[in-house]
Amino acid sequence: MEAEAGSLPSQGAGTQDARAEFGRLVEAYWRSAYRFAYRLTGNPEEAADLVQEAAEEALRAFSRFRPGTRFDRWWLRILYNSFVDRTRRQRRQSHLPLDDLSGKLLATESWADPEAALEEQLDGPVQRALNALPPEFRAAVILVDLEGLSYEDAARVLRCPPGTVRSRLHRGRLALREWLRAYVDAVRRGELG
Amino acid sequence: MRHPQDLLSGYVDGALSAHEAAEVAAHLAECPACRETVSDLRALRRLLAAAKPPDPDPQLLPRLLRTDPRPPRPLLHGGRWLAVAGATALLAVASARVSHLPPGSGGAVRELREHARLATHTPLRDVGLASFLSAFLPDPVEDNP
Ligand SMILES: [Zn+2]
Numbered sequence: 001m002e003a004e005a006g007s008l009p010s011q012g013a014g015t016q017d018a019r020a021e022f023g024r025l026v027e028a029y030w031r032s033a034y035r036f037a038y039r040l041t042g043n044p045e046e047a048a049d050l051v052q053e054a055a056e057e058a059l060r061a062f063s064r065f066r067p068g069t070r071f072d073r074w075w076l077r078i079l080y081n082s083f084v085d086r087t088r089r090q091r092r093q094s095h096l097p098l099d100d101l102s103g104k105l106l107a108t109e110s111w112a113d114p115e116a117a118l119e120e121q122l123d124g125p126v127q128r129a130l131n132a133l134p135p136e137f138r139a140a141v142i143l144v145d146l147e148g149l150s151y152e153d154a155a156r157v158l159r160c161p162p163g164t165v166r167s168r169l170h171r172g173r174l175a176l177r178e179w180l181r182a183y184v185d186a187v188r189r190g191e192l193g
Numbered sequence: 194m195r196h197p198q199d200l201l202s203g204y205v206d207g208a209l210s211a212h213e214a215a216e217v218a219a220h221l222a223e224c225p226a227c228r229e230t231v232s233d234l235r236a237l238r239r240l241l242a243a244a245k246p247p248d249p250d251p252q253l254l255p256r257l258l259r260t261d262p263r264p265p266r267p268l269l270h271g272g273r274w275l276a277v278a279g280a281t282a283l284l285a286v287a288s289a290r291v292s293h294l295p296p297g298s299g300g301a302v303r304e305l306r307e308h309a310r311l312a313t314h315t316p317l318r319d320v321g322l323a324s325f326l327s328a329f330l331p332d333p334v335e336d337n338p
Contacts, residue, residue, distance in 0.1 A: 030253065051253065126240070145242065166208070174230075177237050184240060188232060193240050
């Protein structure tokens, strides 16, 4: 079954099989695609829309998917591509400069109190801090720190060298460390995480 | 003392070669500032791993399973075309500025920084940001060829 999927004709007898295989893979990986999209966009509706768009692109390109390689990574790569196109079209991203480590984000938000941070409530501050990162840096942090990908796998999704992942990740983390300072300190004191 | 910068993230992730890891370990033994950074990075990683995103709308999966293949997007279409044109124009402006500088001038970096500052006030801020960051990062920000 798997071996045939790589050489499926775009029309005709194989189409039904390909469609069934595609459905099986989507069902296996839609949650991880959604998590990536949600972390990238910070918005449930937009995330669902992005996953849908990436599924359409993936189905259209499915004849180029090589069986034996990981569908989830391939799909995330398509999804990230759609996201990049989208942010260029929408032109409404507002990121903080990475060098602005003054902690303004914390000071102006009511969630600066780590005592109040249970795991569910932690999602808000983390997501707001991620939103403030430039998209390429946000994507590197999400893939490695939240989704647990290796630098090599993250580099394939982001289409850049692993060394670029490492430097984006590091600069992104340094910014997050300052923006989430109160939480980082709470983790270090053993009160959180 | 030269701090090993982004090697610290690689160190925390266990993603360095044995040689690099030994170098970082030797530096950490002598540098309280980098030790502090490493402790913060470990705490940050735990913090990020602990945050739970909301569950997706259960209606999403059935919608995905009804997906129709997406028709190819027209190449010269709407915002995408404008973005390409805009990026090309910005690039032309940036090159024109840099070309006015004396050869070997360190001012090119300042020009890019200024260009990036201006570009962040335009709708095409990502282009400006990419050129700004590429002046400082050891690795290219642009995609792999
Ligand atoms: Zn140091």
